[in-house]
Structures are given as C-alpha cells and as structure tokens.
Amino acid sequence: FFSLLIITLSFIPVFTLEAQEGRLFSPLAFTKTYAMAAAAGLSVTLIPVLMGAWIRGRIPDEQKNPITRALIAAYRPLLDAVLRWPKATLVVALVALATTAWPMMRLGGEFLPRLDEGDLLYMPSALPGLSAAKASELLQITNRMIKTVPEVERVFGKAGRAETATDPAPLEMFETTIQLKPREQWRAGLGKDGLIEEMARKLEAVPGVSCNFTQPMAMRLDETISGIKADVAVKIFGEDPRILEQAAERALRVIAATPGAADEQMEIVSGVAELRVEIDRPALARYGLNVSDVRDLMEAAIGGRAISEMIEGQRRFAIVLRLPEMYRQDPDAIAGLALSAPGGERVRVGQVARVSLQRGPEVIAREDGQRRIVVQANVRGRDLGSFVAAARERMEREVKLPPGYSLTWGGQFENQERATRRLMLVVPAAILIIFGLLFATFGSVAQAILILLNVPFALVGGIAALWARGLNLNLSASVGFIALFGVAVLNGIVMVSYINRLRADGLDMDRALREGAVARLRPVLMTALVASLGFVPMAFSTSTGAEVQRPLASVVIGGLITSTMLTLFLLPALYPWFSRWDEAKNGE
Numbered sequence: 298f299f300s301l302l303i304i305t306l307s308f309i310p311v312f313t314l315e316a317q318e319g320r321l322f323s324p325l326a327f328t329k330t331y332a333m334a335a336a337a338g339l340s341v342t343l344i345p346v347l348m349g350a351w352i353r354g355r356i357p358d359e360q361k362n363p364i365t366r367a368l369i370a371a372y373r374p375l376l377d378a379v380l381r382w383p384k385a386t387l388v389v390a391l392v393a394l395a396t397t398a399w400p401m402m403r404l405g406g407e408f409l410p411r412l413d414e415g416d417l418l419y420m421p422s423a424l425p426g427l428s429a430a431k432a433s434e435l436l437q438i439t440n441r442m443i444k445t446v447p448e449v450e451r452v453f454g455k456a457g458r459a460e461t462a463t464d465p466a467p468l469e470m471f472e473t474t475i476q477l478k479p480r481e482q483w484r485a486g487l488g489k490d491g492l493i494e495e496m497a498r499k500l501e502a503v504p505g506v507s508c509n510f511t512q513p514m515a516m517r518l519d520e521t522i523s524g525i526k527a528d529v530a531v532k533i534f535g536e537d538p539r540i541l542e543q544a545a546e547r548a549l550r551v552i553a554a555t556p557g558a559a560d561e562q563m564e565i566v567s568g569v570a571e572l573r574v575e576i577d578r579p580a581l582a583r584y585g586l587n588v589s590d591v592r593d594l595m596e597a598a599i600g601g602r603a604i605s606e607m608i609e610g611q612r613r614f615a616i617v618l619r620l621p622e623m624y625r626q627d628p629d630a631i632a633g634l635a636l637s638a639p640g641g642e643r644v645r646v647g648q649v650a651r652v653s654l655q656r657g658p659e660v661i662a663r664e665d666g667q668r669r670i671v672v673q674a675n676v677r678g679r680d681l682g683s684f685v686a687a688a689r690e691r692m693e694r695e696v697k698l699p700p701g702y703s704l705t706w707g708g709q710f711e712n713q714e715r716a717t718r719r720l721m722l723v724v725p726a727a728i729l730i731i732f733g734l735l736f737a738t739f740g741s742v743a744q745a746i747l748i749l750l751n752v753p754f755a756l757v758g759g760i761a762a763l764w765a766r767g768l769n770l771n772l773s774a775s776v777g778f779i780a781l782f783g784v785a786v787l788n789g790i791v792m793v794s795y796i797n798r799l800r801a802d803g804l805d806m807d808r809a810l811r812e813g814a815v816a817r818l819r820p821v822l823m824t825a826l827v828a829s830l831g832f833v834p835m836a837f838s839t840s841t842g843a844e845v846q847r848p849l850a851s852v853v854i855g856g857l858i859t860s861t862m863l864t865l866f867l868l869p870a871l872y873p874w875f876s877r878w879d880e881a882k883n884g885e
Contacts, residue, residue, distance in 0.1 A: 307783030310723040383870035400764035405680025408713035410844040414512040419473040421506045432456040451476040507562040527673035534667040535702035541670040548672045555688040557679030564671040571657040581649045584638040628652045743875040748789035755785040755860035762855025777852030785860035825861040
C-alpha cells in the first residue's frame with residue numbers, strides 16, 4: 298500500500314502546475330492516480346478471489362524458469378564482486394553521477410517542445426497608415442513569392458481584422474497561412490527551419506514589411522496566454538513614448554545581434570498619419586460658436602452622417618453623406634469648410650482652428666496600468682533558455698533605462714520561468730513527504746535515505762537519454778523525472794523490505810544480502826521492464842503531438858536503466874553501512 302501511495306504522491310508537483318502546463322499534464326497525473334487507486338483496490342479484493350478460483354495444484358518455483366536462471370547466473374558473480382568491494386562500487390557510482398555534469402551543461406532549455414503542425418503562418422507587419430488597396434497589393438505580392446517555393450502547396454491570407462470583435466488587428470497586419478506538401482515531396486535534406494529561411498530570404502525584397510514565421514495553433518496559443526506572438530519578447534515599461542521607442546530600438550539591436558534570433562521586430566506604436574484640428578477658442582467665441590459646432594462639422598465631413606436609409610427586402614442600409622476622399626485628406630480643403638454663426642456669418646474652419654496633417658500614435662498599449670512597448674523575436678537553431686541567457690546578459694550591459702522605466706522578459710520564456718519556479722518549490726516538498734512515508738514504513742531514517750538515493754542516480758540515465766537523443770530539458774522532461782522518481786523509490790522498497798525480512802528471520806548480514814538481492818532480482822527487473830516498455834511507443838512515435846511525449850518517455854526509460862542498476866548493485870553494497878548507522882543509534 299505504501300509503495301502505491303508513494304508513486305501517487307510523487308505526482309503532487311504535476312497537480313500543482315498552472316495555466317497551459319497544468320492543462321496539458323494534469324490529465325496524465327489524474328489518470329495515473331485513478332489507475333493506481335483501482336489497482337490497489339483490485340489487488341486486495343478481486344485478485345485473491347481469482348487466485349483461489351484459477352490457481353490449482355503445485356505452484357512452480359520461479360527460479361526454475363530458464364530465463365530467471367540465466368539472469369541469476371549472470372547476476373550472482375557481479376553481486377559477489379560488489380559485496381566484496383563496496384567502496385570501489387560507491388566510487389564507480391559517484392563517478393557516473395559526476396559525469397552527468399558534462400551532458401547537463403550541454404542540454405538546451407525550453408518551455409515545451411515545438412510541435413510540428415504541418416503548416417506555417419506568415420505574420421508580417423507593414424508600416425502604419427497603409428491603405429486598403431496597398432495592403433491588398435502587398436498581400437498578393439508576398440503570397441506569390443511564397444508560392445514559388447517548391448514545398449508549398451497552397452497560400453492564402455488576410456490583411457487587417459476578420460469580421461469578429463475578437464480580432465482587433467490593424468490593416469497593416471497580415472496573416473498568411475502556408476499549407477505545405479507532404480514531407481516525402483520535399484527536397485532531400487531540407488528541414489522546416491531551412492524552408493523558413495529560404496522564404497525569409499525571398500521576402501526580404503518586399504520593402505517596409507517585417508517577417509514573422511510561426512505556426513497557426515502555436516501563434517493563437519501564445520497570443521492567448523501571454524499576448525506575444527513570438528517565442529521571446531522584451532517588454533519595456535514607462536510613460537514617455539519617445540523614450541520607450543528609443544529604448545526599444547536599442548533592445549532590438551541587442552536581440553538581432555544574439556545568435557539564434559529570427560524574425561526580430563519592434564512594436565510600431567507611432568507614425569500613423571492623422572488629421573489634427575486645434576481649435577482657437579477666443580476666435581470661436583468672437584463668432585458666437587461652440588466647440589461642438591466644429592466637432593459636428595468634422596464628424597459629418599470626414600466620418601460621414603447618415604441622412605437616409607435604403608431598404609432591400611429584409612436588409613436595411615444607411616445612406617451616408619461625407620466629403621470625397623481627396624478632400625478628406627487635404628488640410629486646406631478641410632480648413633475651407635464653412636460654419637454658420639448665430640449672427641448669420643459664414644465662418645471658415647481655418648478662421649477658428651488650425652488644421653494640419655501630423656504623425657501620431659498608432660496604438661497605446663498598456664499592461665498592469667503602465668504604458669508598454671514590445672520587442673519580440675523567434676528562436677531558430679538554438680534552445681530558448683540559452684538564447685535568453687545570452688540576450689539578457691547583453692541587454693543588462695548595453696541597454697540602460699532611466700529612472701521610472703523597467704524591462705521584463707515575456708513570451709514562452711515567461712511560461713518556462715513560471716513553471717520552473719513552481720517545480721523548484723513543490724518537488725522538494727514532495728520528496729520530503731515521500732521521505733516521511735519511508736520512515737513510517739521502515740522506522741529508520743538511514744534506510745529511508747538509502748532508498749531515496751535512487752532519486753539522484755535516476756537522473757543519470759534520464760539526462761544521458763536526453764543528451765543522446767538531442768532533446769532539450771523542458772517541462773515534458775521534468776514531468777518524466779517526476780514519474781521516474783516514484784518507480785525508482787518503489788524498486789528500492791522492494792529490495793530493502795525483503796532484506797529486512799530475511800534478517801528478522803535470523804539470517805546474518807552477508808547471507809541476507811546475497812539471498813535477498815537474488816530473490817528480488819526478478820521483481821525489480823519486471824517492474825523496471827514493464828514501466829519502460831509502456832513508454833517505448835511514446836519515445837519513438839513520429840505522429841502528430843509526439844514532440845511533447847518524446848522527452849518524457851526518454852527520461853523514464855533512461856532513468857529506469859540507471860536506477861535499476863543502483864537498486865541491484867549499489868543498494869546491497871551500501872545496506873551494511875546504513876544498518877550499522879541504525880545499530881549505533883539504537884545502541885546509544
């Protein structure tokens with residue numbers, strides 16, 4: 298019962314995950330917990346009944362099985378050597394543990410593995426103030442250029458917002474979906490990153506358009522969670538928009554100069570043309586006019602005023618009257634419009650106001666009550682963690698902000714930091730709870746520590762598996778380590794509890810170690826083998842979504858190999874030392 302409870306408690310960190318990572322991995326934790334609860338219930342209710350009904354006659358000795366005999370024959374001489382030289386065994390184990398430092402330093406870091414959705418999403422941004430006709434022209438140009446790549450099946454996009462209130466995109470923001478051909482039809486040796494780089498080189502010829510390649514679902518997910526449509530972003534907060542833009546330009550240069558940066562761009566918050574009407578209130582008062590008179594005229598002339606309604610079947614259309622476009626954009630034409638004063642005079646707008654075309658803000662973005670500007674980039678050919686570390690170091694050195702201004706990092710990196718902080722708090726707490734259960738089971742601090750030694754040695758195989766397969770250390774791999782800890786501790790419980798029972802039956806230390814280790818060889822190997830085989834399909838799957846499962850499965854398989862070796866060899870070698878510690882404490 299305690300073994301099943303320990304495996305269940307090892308998933309406590311997964312239950313505490315928040316946001317996207319919680320929704321992704323909590324079903325795994327719940328399924329595992331419910332399955333363990335059902336297995337525990339069946340093992341003490343239905344299984345004994347079925348054993349009594351189906352198992353008849355003499356039960357054969359498990360050691361007569363040819364496979365078991367072969368395993369024992371190979372295990373005995375190795376066990377004898379381990380028990381003969383326990384210190385050398387410990388040194389070998391410590392060296393193996395120390396060697397994980399080298400691959401650990403070379404593992405990349407990221408929030409979650411990048412899913413291959415099959416399609417691409419091209420999201421460029423043009424300069425503000427773009428007309429609808431020019432936006433349509435640019436969209437068609439970029440679509441034709443993308444279609445020249447042989448691996449592209451179909452291209453279709455939109456400029457501006459869709460007919461929904463949930464898509465407040467400006468006209469100069471494009472969204473082009475790129476459907477790719479099956480991988481079998483791609484050129485030899487060409488990957489998705491190479492394909493994106495080829496498209497980006499072609500699109501560099503389009504002036505005034507910044508590139509941003511992502512994937513449809515990934516973009517929507519990033520935008521929903523963090524509001525950023527890229528892998529990493531620098532958010533700069535302050536009040537003066539000019540200082541914010543200057544700081545953002547410096548940050549953009551730093552990001553662009555960091556190896557691995559792609560599609561880097563700065564949020565454009567100013568530069569849109571606007572018609573500004575500045576009213577001269579004393580002049581307005583001399584003619585007996587109000588500000589509302591000028592406002593109503595501007596609204597009718599530029600925005601338009603509904604003067605009638607046309608009915609066509611069940612549909613109604615407003616008939617709007619306004620100035621032609623050529624006059625709406627001409628300050629002199631606007632200044633020449635006439636107002637009717639109360640005294641009957643005809644007063645031109647230019648007599649009571651100054652009309653001019655100026656550049657103004659396109660958008661005023663705020664977050665947590667502060668004005669904000671964003672510099673963002675995607676990361677290609679490098680892991681997210683090392684990229685942010687390098688960019689952050691350069692940013693602290695080269696981008697100095699005045700008092701009252703601050704800088705934070707967002708995007709996927711923000712999610713990664715949040716999940717890491719949570720796991721660093723919860724995982725040690727879960728290990729302490731497991732330690733308490735082990736102490737309650739064995740009544741010995743020394744034996745509880747001995748069994749928990751499986752945890753760091755399980756890391757050896759997990760890290761080696763990630764490094765050998767070229768995978769990054771991400772949240773999926775972290776969940777794999779959490780799942781691995783429970784099984785590793787279970788194997789230690791199986792071995793130590795049986796050795797304790799043999800010693801309680803009167804066997805001396807050496808004989809109890811030899812007979813106990815040999816007797817538990819089959820259960821330990823079966824536990825590790827069953828758990829590993831269950832993860833093999835996940836480790837080598839190539840179907841959609843396999844990228845998330847692969848690190849988790851690789852960690853469990855690799856970690857079970859090393860933790861099983863620890864249970865079979867190092868644990869019997871260390872058992873006498875920890876037992877003498879207990880005996881010394883009891884003697885005191």
